[in-house]
Amino acid sequence: MDQENQYLEDKMKYSVDKKGYYGQFGGAYIPEMLYPNIEELRENYLQIVEEPGFQSQFRKLLKDYVGRPTPLFLAERLSETYGARIYLKREDLCHTGAHKINNTIGQIILAKKLGKQRIIAETGAGQHGVATATVCALVGMECIVYMGSVDMERQKPNVERMRILGAQVVPATSGSQTLKDATNEAMRHWINNPTDTHYIIGSVVGPHPYPDMVARFQSVISEEIKLQLKEATGEEYPGYVLACVGGGSNAAGAFYHFLDHEAVKLVAVEAAGRGVDSGESAATTVLGRPGVLHGSKTLLMQTTDGQVVEPYSISAGLDYPGIGPIHAHLFDTGRVSFLNATDEEAMNAGIELSRLEGIIPAIESAHAFVALQKLGLSPNDVVVINLSGRGDKDLETYIKWGKY
Amino acid sequence: MKTMNRINQLFARKKHDILSIYYTAGFPASNDTLRVAKYLEKAGADMIEIGIPFSDPLADGPTIQESNKMALDQGMTLELLFEQLADLRSSVSIPVILMGYINPVIQYGVEKFCRSCQQRGVDGLILPDLPMQEYQQEYREMFEAYGLKNIFLITPQTSDERIREVDAHSDSFIYMVSSASTTGAKNSFGSAQDEYFKKVDRLKLTNPTLVGFGISNRSTYEQATRYSAGAIIGSAFIHLLSGAKDLENDITKFVKEIKE
Numbered sequence: 043m044d045q046e047n048q049y050l051e052d053k054m055k056y057s058v059d060k061k062g063y064y065g066q067f068g069g070a071y072i073p074e075m076l077y078p079n080i081e082e083l084r085e086n087y088l089q090i091v092e093e094p095g096f097q098s099q100f101r102k103l104l105k106d107y108v109g110r111p112t113p114l115f116l117a118e119r120l121s122e123t124y125g126a127r128i129y130l131k132r133e134d135l136c137h138t139g140a141h142k143i144n145n146t147i148g149q150i151i152l153a154k155k156l157g158k159q160r161i162i163a164e165t166g167a168g169q170h171g172v173a174t175a176t177v178c179a180l181v182g183m184e185c186i187v188y189m190g191s192v193d194m195e196r197q198k199p200n201v202e203r204m205r206i207l208g209a210q211v212v213p214a215t216s217g218s219q220t221l222k223d224a225t226n227e228a229m230r231h232w233i234n235n236p237t238d239t240h241y242i243i244g245s246v247v248g249p250h251p252y253p254d255m256v257a258r259f260q261s262v263i264s265e266e267i268k269l270q271l272k273e274a275t276g277e278e279y280p281g282y283v284l285a286c287v288g289g290g291s292n293a294a295g296a297f298y299h300f301l302d303h304e305a306v307k308l309v310a311v312e313a314a315g316r317g318v319d320s321g322e323s324a325a326t327t328v329l330g331r332p333g334v335l336h337g338s339k340t341l342l343m344q345t346t347d348g349q350v351v352e353p354y355s356i357s358a359g360l361d362y363p364g365i366g367p368i369h370a371h372l373f374d375t376g377r378v379s380f381l382n383a384t385d386e387e388a389m390n391a392g393i394e395l396s397r398l399e400g401i402i403p404a405i406e407s408a409h410a411f412v413a414l415q416k417l418g419l420s421p422n423d424v425v426v427i428n429l430s431g432r433g434d435k436d437l438e439t440y441i442k443w444g445k446y
Numbered sequence: 447m448k449t450m451n452r453i454n455q456l457f458a459r460k461k462h463d464i465l466s467i468y469y470t471a472g473f474p475a476s477n478d479t480l481r482v483a484k485y486l487e488k489a490g491a492d493m494i495e496i497g498i499p500f501s502d503p504l505a506d507g508p509t510i511q512e513s514n515k516m517a518l519d520q521g522m523t524l525e526l527l528f529e530q531l532a533d534l535r536s537s538v539s540i541p542v543i544l545m546g547y548i549n550p551v552i553q554y555g556v557e558k559f560c561r562s563c564q565q566r567g568v569d570g571l572i573l574p575d576l577p578m579q580e581y582q583q584e585y586r587e588m589f590e591a592y593g594l595k596n597i598f599l600i601t602p603q604t605s606d607e608r609i610r611e612v613d614a615h616s617d618s619f620i621y622m623v624s625s626a627s628t629t630g631a632k633n634s635f636g637s638a639q640d641e642y643f644k645k646v647d648r649l650k651l652t653n654p655t656l657v658g659f660g661i662s663n664r665s666t667y668e669q670a671t672r673y674s675a676g677a678i679i680g681s682a683f684i685h686l687l688s689g690a691k692d693l694e695n696d697i698t699k700f701v702k703e704i705k706e
Contacts (some may be wrong), residue, residue, distance in 0.1 A: 061579075069577075069580065070577060071548060071575045071576065071577060071580070072575060072577065073504070073505040073574040073575050073599065074574070074598065074599040074600060074601055074604065074623070075505060075599070075601050075603070075623060075626065075627075075628075077577075077601075077603075077604070077608075078601075078603040078604070078605075216508070216511050216515075217501065217502065217511075217515070222502065223502075226502055226503075226504045229504045230504060230505075230506075230507070230628045233504075233505065233626065233627065233628050234626060234627050234628060235626070236601075236603050236626045237603070237626075331553075332552075333549045333552060333553065334547075334548050334549045334552065334575065335502060335549065336502075336504070337575070342549075344549070344553065346553065347523040347524060347525065347550060347553065347554075348500075348524070348549045348550030348551070348552065348553030348554065349500065349501040349518060349550070350501045350502050350549075
């Protein structure tokens with residue numbers, strides 16, 4: 043086989059195939075009621091997002107509204123502490139405080155092009171809900187956000203932010219009343235409003251083409267890392283890229299342009315909660331088996347009877363019983379190493395980053411920093427950590443934690 | 447290989463006014479599954495759909511969600527359902543369909559599931575989140591080998607072209623979802639539903655159709671069955687079960703009120 047064919051075959055290994063699968067994971071396991079919506083998206087999304095008109099509008103908003111490119115910051119005191127050259131990709135500096143808005147900007151332009159009039163979304167911690175409410179205000183579209191009533195209670199400031207932005211926040215009172223139930227409710231709402239409504243999913247989850255679409259919008263993160271790293275070091279490719287994984291959108295974006303360069307070690311950190319064996323965890327690759335939830339086949343925390351198990355993490359954004367099918371595949375193929383961090387490790391890492399670099403991270407993002415202790419780094423290693431969000435929304439959790 | 451089973455025989459014998467009733471396994475009490483089936487047959491239902499409880503039933507409205515949750519809280523599992531149905535065919539002779547989400551079936555093991563269905567005398571399956579393409583590639587052969595009919599849904603948003611495709615891949619009946627909605631009772635259907643029922647009727651499909659979602663009483667039943675072979679009632683029946691004082695009497699009364 044010649045070199046070019048080999049290259050193409052390798053590339054195919056990690057991107058979605060024609061049927062919407064990443065290896066054995068993915069697909070579109072949706073009831074017929076959603077078929078026309080999903081089919082409309084599947085038929086149009088690639089063509090629309092590749093149009094020059096779309097790209098220029100998307101890029102312009104990312105630059106002027108979101109504040110991209112976000113900086114790549116050499117964290118010197120952190121580097122000294124862990125004996126490596128550690129760069130932080132500052133997604134926490136995005137408008138609304140996290141990477142989530144990269145995706146909602148892309149999807150709102152897409153929704154407009156599809157002629158949709160209203161937007162629905164699900165949210166866990168509220169970051170995706172805020173990012174959706176924000177872009178809806180920006181373009182003047184009706185916005186309904188489903189949020190588990192338990193999450194509404196523990197993320198009050200974000201609920202009010204969404205309301206200030208003009209969104210209607212609907213409590214999901216079914217099941218365990220958290221992110222997975224909010225997702226169920228959003229899908230039910232879509233079933234009941236199939237023609238005029240677009241559903242903005244916040245992570246690389248859901249039926250095809252959502253995982254691929256969201257990953258593409260978030261891929262701007264790794265696109266910038268390459269350019270910025272080249273400028274800073276003369277070399278595009280770092281030794282490591284680290285990111286936390288709940289559903290996995292920030293990790294998908296941070297890994298995207300490095301997937302085919304096997305020399306770059308990619309590390310995903312899941313939330314272990316109170317420990318993977320404690321019964322209160324969200325470490326899906328440790329505790330999950332292949333299953334179907336929210337329209338795709340992926341790794342899923344579930345009982346032997348196939349009932350979905352409620353996950354736990356101190357961080358509401360990682361509190362999801364599955365992971366995106368792309369990550370299930372990356373885990374399966376071994377391309378990405380999956381580690382996990384307990385609540386305690388993550389909180390300590392968050393406080394450490396605050397003290398060393400003057401940056402209070404979102405507790406989700408703090409999980410990624412725990413990997414620094416576990417990788418056995420050496421001084422010449424170049425490490426990029428995707429700092430996916432800032433900690434403002436988590437102040438109450440930090441205060442309750444107290445050990446600072 | 448296509449075979450005639452109880453579902454085909456029912457539709458061969460009866461062209462109109464077929465009443466199929468859905469209820470959740472293990473509801474209202476865990477061991478009621480078989481009892482409800484017997485009472486339904488005695489009361490005059492033509493077919494039964496037994497729901498496999500799932501933690502995340504995303505095509506279902508609040509009533510069926512609640513019954514799923516109650517059944518699961520009471521310890522219902524697919525394993526237990528097959529135990530409860532061990533003697534199904536010694537007391538129930540009308541067609542029985544299992545309806546549920548695909549994940550519990552995958553965890554149970556697809557082939558083992560098909561075998562268990564065949565052993566208990568289950569005739570068909572409705573798995574709303576198993577897409578047609580997936581079914582064709584991965585499941586069809588196995589379902590057919592165990593004599594199980596797979597039933598597809600169509601909705602008012604389904605194109606004529608896709609309805610014909612569904613018809614071509616069906617071998618029992620087509621489940622016609624009445625409107626763009628999750629499951630749940632409605633008081634009446636509008637003219638849009640009428641137009642849709644008529645449109646599908648005019649397509650002259652090979653398979654008969656049953657209308658489901660939103661049928662709750664005599665009047666919605668009549669409207670739904672005007673242009674179809676019959677109708678399916680779920681949420682309204684679940685509602686009855688959750689408040690039932692005397693299961694047998696209440697079920698008999700419910701079926702009579704719909705049929706007469």
